[in-house]
Amino acid sequence: MRILISGASSLPGYLVSKLLVEKGYEVVGLYFNNPVSMDRDGFTGLKIDIRDYTGLKRVFDGFRPSAVLHFAAYGDVDGCERDNGYAWSVNVDGTSNLLNLASKYSKYFLYLSTDYVFKGDRGWFKEDDIPNPVNYYGLTKMVGEVLTKSSTVRWCILRASSIYGLGPGRKNFAKFLIESLGSGRKVRAITDQYTTPTYAGFLAEAVYKALDKEVEGVYHIVSSIRLSRYEFALRLAEYLGLPRELIEPGSMDDFNWFAPRPRDSSLDSRESQKVFGESLFSFEGALQRLKKEYREYINS
């Protein structure tokens, strides 16, 4: 089966590409600035800008993917607020280009979305709650959801939140903590902002399940418990044996963010757990897997 993955150089994109190749799929992984390669047959990395419809059409013409997994986005939240035009062109026009082609060439489309589509004023948002983002990044991702839902191809939307793990892609909070605490640097972690973080390894397995069973609809792939960044940092340090005393509590107000942030964008995943199985939602299970990744990371 031929699968096209956009954003293959992001952490979730890379892990999904790797998993699918291991499962015997033929994967073309698109990247933009950061080349991605894999020392296995079955994966081809291609540099392409998802804003370039003609270039994308050439890829679809040649590869004829049966499914498209769309992970590419301009995910810099403050950057999106500063440059609305660029954010729109990548996150909305890019998504529209892929959907347009997928509806002609493919039978399944999966869109990776975010908790940032919600306002974050109360937390525990359900899959069918109405989005109402507080920043431009959230707005563009919400429009991507709307486009996906109105497409003629069979679709699935997976919402994730504060994706963490070790591997390529933008620095995530766990990676930052491991690098900082591991080299004796203090970190300030927020006590008054809450999420249900997504372990990237579990997200990759959920994407595989969705693709394999052609699951349709909107799902939340997040930990079943809600944590502040401070609580997350303490749990991670405890689990990996990193110095907890270097973690200092901070407030959202201490951070000079350009874009507003949701205060509590925790996602309710009870319905999604029925489809994907409880184990992918366990925070304890995620920390166990992260510990294994961490051992490999320090021995490499």
Ligand SMILES: NC(=O)c1ccc[n+]([C@@H]2O[C@H](COP(=O)([O-])OP(=O)(O)OC[C@H]3O[C@@H](n4cnc5c(N)ncnc54)[C@H](OP(=O)(O)O)[C@@H]3O)[C@@H](O)[C@H]2O)c1
């Ligand atoms: N980070 C989170 O906590 C989080 C939470 C929920 C959902 N998500 C979603 O997860 C996905 C991955 O994002 P990330 O946060 O992990 O950030 P990331 O590492 O910056 O990944 C963004 C990906 O998009 C690609 N990309 C950006 N602009 C592109 C363009 N014009 N054409 C083609 N590809 C382009 C990047 O390619 P290059 O690196 O090669 O330039 C990269 O592979 C996004 O859809 C994001 O909305 C992230």
